[in-house]
Amino acid sequence: MKILIATEKPFSKQATDGMAAIAREAGLECALLEKYASVDVLKAAVADADALIVRSDKVTADVIGAAPKLRIVVRAGAGYDNLDLAACTARGIVAMNTPGQNSNAVAELAISMMIFMARNQFTPGTGHEISGKRLGIHAYGNVGRIVARYGRALGMEVSAYDPFVTDPAIFAGDGVRMASSAAELYANSDYVSLHIPTTAETKGSIGYELLMSMPQGATLVNTARKEVIDEAGLMRALDERTDLKYITDIAPDTAAELAEKFGKRFFATPKKMGAETAEANVNAGLAAVRQIVAFFKEGVTKFQVNR
Ligand code: 3PG
Numbered sequence: 423m424k425i426l427i428a429t430e431k432p433f434s435k436q437a438t439d440g441m442a443a444i445a446r447e448a449g450l451e452c453a454l455l456e457k458y459a460s461v462d463v464l465k466a467a468v469a470d471a472d473a474l475i476v477r478s479d480k481v482t483a484d485v486i487g488a489a490p491k492l493r494i495v496v497r498a499g500a501g502y503d504n505l506d507l508a509a510c511t512a513r514g515i516v517a518m519n520t521p522g523q524n525s526n527a528v529a530e531l532a533i534s535m536m537i538f539m540a541r542n543q544f545t546p547g548t549g550h551e552i553s554g555k556r557l558g559i560h561a562y563g564n565v566g567r568i569v570a571r572y573g574r575a576l577g578m579e580v581s582a583y584d585p586f587v588t589d590p591a592i593f594a595g596d597g598v599r600m601a602s603s604a605a606e607l608y609a610n611s612d613y614v615s616l617h618i619p620t621t622a623e624t625k626g627s628i629g630y631e632l633l634m635s636m637p638q639g640a641t642l643v644n645t646a647r648k649e650v651i652d653e654a655g656l657m658r659a660l661d662e663r664t665d666l667k668y669i670t671d672i673a674p675d676t677a678a679e680l681a682e683k684f685g686k687r688f689f690a691t692p693k694k695m696g697a698e699t700a701e702a703n704v705n706a707g708l709a710a711v712r713q714i715v716a717f718f719k720e721g722v723t724k725f726q727v728n729r
Contacts, residue, residue, distance in 0.1 A: 424451040426471035432456040437707035448715040483509035498710040503620040507728040518725040520709040524702035529568035553577035558611025566617040583607040620647040629655025644670040
């Protein structure tokens, strides 16, 4: 049986070596397709694969159609909005993610982005300290919880809101104030760190009103997905409120215009780098292969996302 690791943005060699070793030990073949130039190359490579591991690579119905033997797809990472789950389900293909494996890397980036913006993108001039400021965590999953912990360690007053985490004891146990709504969180946070997934409900959900409600000098930090931002609303809010800032790890469609209009109040990384650490590559990559081995050998579907 063959596992194809198809990553437009490659894992570290340490990760792919470790992934191949686990596959070999389990008697599975492992092929590597990195930095592929087109979807046709991916379709050709997946033709004889029984299992597929990807990062943010799009696994569309078209790709699945080109993979007649495919039984499992693992997104080595948290967000699986790049997988066509309906197409997987229609073919009886199990789709999984590897939750938590790259969370620390993303959380560290989110914290560093706050400091980067507080210090004028590391250019001359007087900046701010993030200690003593109010940090709002929007969605309290694996990444959000780590950002909350690091924020507290840096002396921030941390609040969080997550429509799916409703037990006050979870927040209280972490020393985090539970906000009553997203609106309340934004209105009371000097920094908001976004950790919501892209879903039909969240697409375009962060826009003009939430941004305008933020306190003077506030910064929105996005290490989640670009799709959750209403870019027209963002543009309008940054235009009207010359104190607001936006930093993102996923360049908006309007990045060039935002950069030109808002200078040091806007920043987008050139390529998504939240999970780009050696540690996260190893954690997520090895977990993906282990999940595939457990699926083939023992039928384990613990991290299945298309039940
Ligand atoms: C995730 O959802 O896990 C992150 O966005 C990481 O994405 P990447 O594997 O493309 O870096």
